Amino acid sequence: MADTGVIVKKEVKSLVFEKTLILAIIVQLLIASFSSLIVIGLASFFDPSSLSNYDTPRANVGIVGQGELRQFIEKSQVNPHYYRDVDSALVAFYNNKIDAVIVIPKEESGGNEIINLVIYLPKSDIRGTFVTLELKKPLEEYEGYVRDIRGERIGFEPIKLYVDNIPKKTSTYFEFIFGILIPLLVFTPVFISGGLIIDMLTEEYERKTMDLLLVTPVSFSQILSGKMITAIIIVPAQAFLWLLLVRLNGVVVHNIGLILLLSGIIGAIVVIIGAIIAVKYKKRMISQYLYSLVLILMFLMGYLFTNSPFNLVTRLSADSIGAQALVYCGAYAAVAVVLYMGMMRFQVSGADSGNPE
Amino acid sequence: MSRIFTIARWELRKTKSSFSLKTRFFSFIILILIGTASFFAAQSGLHINDNIYRVAVTDASLAGVLQSDAKFEVYIAGEGGAKSLFENEGIDILISGDKIYYHNTEKSISALDALDKAIKKYDEARLLSYNDLNNTFPVWINIKNIAREQAFQAPSINKIPMNMTTQAPETGAGQVPEEDSHDIKSSMEPVEPDGSVPVTEKQGTNININIPEKTTENIQIPSIREITENRIISPINEQNLATPSHFNPSIPFKSVVLSFIFIFPIFFIAQFFSSSIMDERIKRKGELLLVTPASSYQIVLGKLLPYLLGSIALVAIMTFKLGGSPWIILTLLPVSLMFLSTSFLGAIIARSFKELSFVLIFLSVFLSGYIFFPAMFANIHAISIISPITLVVRLLENETVSISDYMFSTLPFYLLSILIFIFGIFIYREEDLFTQKSIKEKLLDSIQEFIKRVPAPLFSFSIALLPLVFSIQLMLIVLMFNFPIRIGILLFIIVAAFVEELVKSIGIYTVFSRKMSDVTTGNALKFGILSGIGFFAGEKILLLVVIASITGSAFGSVMGIGLLVFPLLLHVTSTTVASLGMRYLGYREYLACVVLASIVHAAYNLYLVRSVVFG
Numbered sequence: 001m002a003d004t005g006v007i008v009k010k011e012v013k014s015l016v017f018e019k020t021l022i023l024a025i026i027v028q029l030l031i032a033s034f035s036s037l038i039v040i041g042l043a044s045f046f047d048p049s050s051l052s053n054y055d056t057p058r059a060n061v062g063i064v065g066q067g068e069l070r071q072f073i074e075k076s077q078v079n080p081h082y083y084r085d086v087d088s089a090l091v092a093f094y095n096n097k098i099d100a101v102i103v104i105p106k107e108e109s110g111g112n113e114i115i116n117l118v119i120y121l122p123k124s125d126i127r128g129t130f131v132t133l134e135l136k137k138p139l140e141e142y143e144g145y146v147r148d149i150r151g152e153r154i155g156f157e158p159i160k161l162y163v164d165n166i167p168k169k170t171s172t173y174f175e176f177i178f179g180i181l182i183p184l185l186v187f188t189p190v191f192i193s194g195g196l197i198i199d200m201l202t203e204e205y206e207r208k209t210m211d212l213l214l215v216t217p218v219s220f221s222q223i224l225s226g227k228m229i230t231a232i233i234i235v236p237a238q239a240f241l242w243l244l245l246v247r248l249n250g251v252v253v254h255n256i257g258l259i260l261l262l263s264g265i266i267g268a269i270v271v272i273i274g275a276i277i278a279v280k281y282k283k284r285m286i287s288q289y290l291y292s293l294v295l296i297l298m299f300l301m302g303y304l305f306t307n308s309p310f311n312l313v314t315r316l317s318a319d320s321i322g323a324q325a326l327v328y329c330g331a332y333a334a335v336a337v338v339l340y341m342g343m344m345r346f347q348v349s350g351a352d353s354g355n356p357e
Numbered sequence: 358m359s360r361i362f363t364i365a366r367w368e369l370r371k372t373k374s375s376f377s378l379k380t381r382f383f384s385f386i387i388l389i390l391i392g393t394a395s396f397f398a399a400q401s402g403l404h405i406n407d408n409i410y411r412v413a414v415t416d417a418s419l420a421g422v423l424q425s426d427a428k429f430e431v432y433i434a435g436e437g438g439a440k441s442l443f444e445n446e447g448i449d450i451l452i453s454g455d456k457i458y459y460h461n462t463e464k465s466i467s468a469l470d471a472l473d474k475a476i477k478k479y480d481e482a483r484l485l486s487y488n489d490l491n492n493t494f495p496v497w498i499n500i501k502n503i504a505r506e507q508a509f510q511a512p513s514i515n516k517i518p519m520n521m522t523t524q525a526p527e528t529g530a531g532q533v534p535e536e537d538s539h540d541i542k543s544s545m546e547p548v549e550p551d552g553s554v555p556v557t558e559k560q561g562t563n564i565n566i567n568i569p570e571k572t573t574e575n576i577q578i579p580s581i582r583e584i585t586e587n588r589i590i591s592p593i594n595e596q597n598l599a600t601p602s603h604f605n606p607s608i609p610f611k612s613v614v615l616s617f618i619f620i621f622p623i624f625f626i627a628q629f630f631s632s633s634i635m636d637e638r639i640k641r642k643g644e645l646l647l648v649t650p651a652s653s654y655q656i657v658l659g660k661l662l663p664y665l666l667g668s669i670a671l672v673a674i675m676t677f678k679l680g681g682s683p684w685i686i687l688t689l690l691p692v693s694l695m696f697l698s699t700s701f702l703g704a705i706i707a708r709s710f711k712e713l714s715f716v717l718i719f720l721s722v723f724l725s726g727y728i729f730f731p732a733m734f735a736n737i738h739a740i741s742i743i744s745p746i747t748l749v750v751r752l753l754e755n756e757t758v759s760i761s762d763y764m765f766s767t768l769p770f771y772l773l774s775i776l777i778f779i780f781g782i783f784i785y786r787e788e789d790l791f792t793q794k795s796i797k798e799k800l801l802d803s804i805q806e807f808i809k810r811v812p813a814p815l816f817s818f819s820i821a822l823l824p825l826v827f828s829i830q831l832m833l834i835v836l837m838f839n840f841p842i843r844i845g846i847l848l849f850i851i852v853a854a855f856v857e858e859l860v861k862s863i864g865i866y867t868v869f870s871r872k873m874s875d876v877t878t879g880n881a882l883k884f885g886i887l888s889g890i891g892f893f894a895g896e897k898i899l900l901l902v903v904i905a906s907i908t909g910s911a912f913g914s915v916m917g918i919g920l921l922v923f924p925l926l927l928h929v930t931s932t933t934v935a936s937l938g939m940r941y942l943g944y945r946e947y948l949a950c951v952v953l954a955s956i957v958h959a960a961y962n963l964y965l966v967r968s969v970v971f972g
Contacts, residue, residue: 014709094505114497121500121501123505139601143495143496153492159480161457162455162456162457169470170470195714196711206710284710293387296391304394306427314409
């Protein structure tokens with residue numbers, strides 16, 4: 001055990017000496033400084049309607065044709081301008097006087113035919129995005145209105161629930177921050193540590209220093225464990241730093257202790273897998289390549305089922321699950337133990353016995 | 358030339374031999390598993406937010422509705438039981454009968470919105486089951502996206518003093534007679550370059566006069582099957598026909614994801630390249646190559662060749678398989694070069710595998726941000742074309758990309774990667790490859806080599822580093838667009854000034870700190886002036902080539918478009934400040950000198966755009 005401790009100390013020292021940890025922290029700060037930006041960018045990517053929370057100027061919309069839709073548009077956020085025909089409206093559109101043109105057909109809500117609207121929008125233009133968002137609401141109201149009239153014919157009853165004063169907020173930000181951002185931040189150190197253990201081991205092989213280490217009284221399993229422990233303990237430490245940065249951005253994260261525990265356990269699984277690959281292939285190029293492939297696979301699987309590590313972090317941080325999460329932590333810890341035992345049995349015992357102690 | 362090919366052949370053989378049959382088999386198995394996993398992900402969706410909200414209901418039939426959405430964990434209880442759950446057990450929403458109660462917390466409010474969406478979705482699914490489109494989905498929108506001249510920024514920005522040759526696009530458009538009711542083609546003519554206002558070439562070619570076809574005939578209502586399928590495959594609407602609830606801004610979701618897949622092979626191959634070089638350094642095998650008659654640039658090019666060709670080939674195969682335009686290959690070439698060059702530099706400056714990993718993570722985070730973040734706004738904002746990936750997205754969406762677009766977004770990549778290779782090759786020699794010098798020392802070594810080898814070193818050095826400055830500033834622009842406009846411009850001015858000053862004075866720092874010349878006032882003045890003029894000259898050349906399309910923006914004017922004399926004086930003055938600072942404070946105070954120079958520089962730029970920043 002003491003020998004393992006020596007290895008841990010040596011590895012931690014070399015991490016600090018090479019300033020790699022510092023570079024990792026710079027990466028973290030860089031991403032954190034991006035993060036508010038990433039939140040806006042990705043969230044709008046995720047759900048464009050969330051952009052409508054921003055104060056935008058009232059869009060000017062050209063309207064051609066009569067119809068009930070006019071009333072809904074007049075009540076909404078956009079400024080309507082009326083035109084006789086499509087051509088004159090489009091002239092105004094090309095001259096940047098209006099940002100969209102709506103052509104309302106003759107069909108009425110009481111009729112039987114489908115109501116086909118035509119909307120012209122500026123391509124690849126932020127104004128097109130905003131006008132779309134502003135038009136969405138009156139259009140939806142209009143659809144609801146027509147549906148109320150026509151739905152009776154087929155006996156459709158919508159589900160109706162009531163609430164006192166509806167707050168004007170979308171769920172996008174909340175779901176993005178807790179569903180995507182926080183799990184990603186918590187598990188980034190895990191991915192890094194998996195790569196780190198490969199670097200630590202393959203470097204000893206390629207510099208041929210592993211042989212030197214093995215003539216010391218330290219056994220191969222102790223070297224391996226020492227390196228793995230180093231790689232694993234920095235996972236919760238980095239994850240904690242992440243959560244701190246998130247907190248500074250104004251997001252309250254619950255159950256931090258449990259999240260760090262889970263990140264450590266998943267870190268152990270990934271580090272053991274990395275070590276297995278590195279011990280087997282001994283070359284950095286191949287090991288890192290295979291590890292990246294395995295990582296993609298694990299990453300995808302993390303999104304495939306409820307109670308996956310990603311999902312658990314989401315629910316823990318949003319306070320949707322409490323101590324029950326320990327059950328799943330236990331299950332993942334069992335996976336880590338099985339992997340460790342497997343590695344010790346198939347990879348290490350052979351190497352250890354080959355080493356005269 | 359033949360030496361390069363010989364080295365390329367060796368490199369190829371070496372890499373090939375690393376991949377044993379077992380390795381190939383193993384990676385094949387993992388790839389199949391990845392394919393299977395993505396198939397399941399596409400089928401059942403991503404379980405990202407499963408059970409994130411907890412809802413208590415008293416009506417069991419409502420529980421069925423909510424359970425159709427995996428986000429909700431539903432508890433059914435009697436009225437009293439549900440109420441106590443809501444009040445004491447941290448349940449987010451209580452639905453008692455048909456009345457909803459929520460807490461005034463962010464989570465509970467989000468849950469309410471999610472509930473609203475879930476019910477709407479459930480209702481739409483029920484409506485679809487009637488199989489009667491005219492009565493269930495009575496309103497359809499036919500969306501026609503038309504390209505038109507785009508004002509680069511909100512109009513208020515155009516008040517800044519701009520230079521003489523370019524003008525904001527709106528002024529041109531404003532002069533078109535309003536009541537012109539001829540057909541669209543004739544009314545478009547005044548906006549063409551032959552109009553009264555000079556419009557730069559790019560803006561002229563951008564106007565795509567698509568006369569919209571007669572509207573009502575070509576509307577086709579999709580079958581119900583098509584609608585339902587669309588809902589599963591693309592949650593974000595991409596087609597041109599939508600019901601109001603699916604009427605969303607066009608965001609090229611699929612294309613961005615697809616372009617991400619294109620980057621994978623490029624990324625992997627760059628990894629192999631850096632591993633191979635690092636490998637030779639660690640095992641000291643590279644020493645043998647260095648003593649052969651092959652020069653270091655032949656060695657590096659020889660090693661690069663197989664990886665570059667490999668990544669082009671992989672991209673070509675993927676383009677062919679996915680049915681994209683062949684232009685995608687050409688667009689991804691500079692991206693590939695960029696990843697390879699940064700990996701190369703990383704592999705040369707790192708001292709160990711760990712350091713290499715971290716350097717590469719750092720660089721690829723930066724690079725991926727630069728290429729992917731703008732691409733997400735591919736259909737939204739013109740600035741997004743600074744990323745070649747945006748062009749790939751456009752090509753995937755079957756849109757055209759003009760030569761000037763291509764130049765604008767790829768030229769910085771070409772120049773910068775070539776620059777990185779050149780600086781890397783300078784230190785591809787024994788004393789840097791096989792010693793434990795720090796990263797900073799190695800970078801200074803390469804600058805020192807540049808100064809030794811190139812005529813008029815400080816003058817050329819400023820020019821040579823311009824692509825780097827330009828790329829960083831473009832990235833800054835993208836970042837600053839996300840702040841309120843005034844703060845954005847302010848931050849941009851300060852950071853941009855710092856970057857420019859750093860680049861202009863780092864050569865002088867190298868000369869002084871490496872004792873390449875005496876530290877005298879005369880020398881300090883001379884170097885400051887040379888470096889400042891060099892930067893100015895390079896800036897003007899670069900601007901002429903690429904920047905035409907962002908002249909209309911406030912950021913553009915800060916980047917140096919404008920009067921000629923003052924920027925020249927500015928660059929010379931600020932660099933001289935830094936260089937004299939090093940003369941009198943000592944070169945160890947380099948950072949302080951750069952900050953000082955940046956203050957001078959930023960103050961001038963702030964004065965230029967004062968009307969925007971201070972109102």
